[in-house]
Amino acid sequence: MGVGVTSETNRALTDICPFQWTRNSLRYLGTTLTRCPRDLFAANYTPLLNTTLHELRKWHKPHISWLGRINYLKMTVLPKFLYVFQAVPVRIPRAYFQELKSGFLKFIWGSTCPRISYKDLTRPRERGGLGLPHFESYYQAALMTRLCDWSVSPPAKLWVALEQFAFRVPIASVPWQHASIRTLMRSPEHPTAPQLLRLWREVRSRPDLSPDISPLYPVSHNPDFPPGRQQSFLDIDTDGPYLHIARCYTDKELSPLSSLAPRSAYTPLHTSNIAN
Structure with a gap:
């Protein structure tokens, strides 16, 4: 799959290198890499959702208790999604998680009316809940862990150095900037970084998470200064x-x-x- 090369160069490489070339996508470490970043969601998350809902219908056995079904979601389904959340951290629409939630409730309760609210199901056990994984929260947590990697200077991971090229300022300063995302980025169409910044700016104002003006607020490389x-x-x-x-x-x-x-x-x- 030739990405970022002309059609002539692509044909020349195909003739020189005697292995199978794909046109639009390829499988790598359990994920699908696409030629166009906008297709990453459809290539990875849509098949995962369809496969999961199909498996839940197959596992809909009457002899499995609803507590056992919760444990099945926790031990079998969650790891699959968590891996993709970390490997393909693109924007996921809210409707995706709503469809996933609907499938989980049908799997847990079957054709009967739910006896416990979804909020109580997903509350941690130590707080009186049943510990059903809240997949949207896991997705947000997977995105937020990237901020820790951004904050290491010099970067400890190679992909951080690559994402630095998408910003006009040091990537370690990005979480603490107040300028608009479009101002900070060279390419607002980046497939992963804008989503992470929007999420961080939504949650950092919560109490005890981050003050409005953080001690890490940049003095240098600051578009507002x-x-x-x-x-x-x-x-x-x-x-x-x-x-x-x-x-x-x-x-x-x-x-x-x-x-x-x-x-x-x-x-x-x-x-x-x-x-x-």
Whole structure:
């Protein structure tokens, strides 16, 4: 599957390399990689949903208790979805989870009326629930774990370095930026990053999760702070670690310039910049 190459180059590679070439998609580690990123959802999540609902209808046996059915969903169905959530972190519409929820309730209760609300079913056991996995929450958690990988500087995983090319600012600073997603990204059509940022901005305002102005709020490489985007600002490399608010203060005092910038920035101009 030639991605990002001309048709002439694709034909030449096909003639040189004697193996099977696919036109639109290929299977890799249990997932389907498509030529067009917009097709990732249809190629991975739609077949998974259809297969799961078909399996649930086959397992609809009267001798299995409804507690056993909950455990079946937890031990057999959840791992399949969790793997795809992590491997293909694209946007999933809310209707997808509604259809999944409907299939689960039919599997648990059959043709009878539900005796316990879905909210109580999905509540953790230690809080009086039955521990039925809430798949939408697992999906959101799978997306949020990527923020931890973004925040490591330099990146510890190769895919983080690749996603850096989609942003105009250091990727470690992205979760704490307040500028619009379109401003931060070189390509708003990126298949995974915009969805993660939208989700993070929805949940970070919850109590005890993240303050409105985080200590990690960027001073350099910040579209809302134009002086910090100039190359002359503390001589900080655009591709290097960014400067955040927490580094600017020590014991409620402004940190010395020597702890904020490389030695080449120890000039009166840079001292004035940081003071202002």
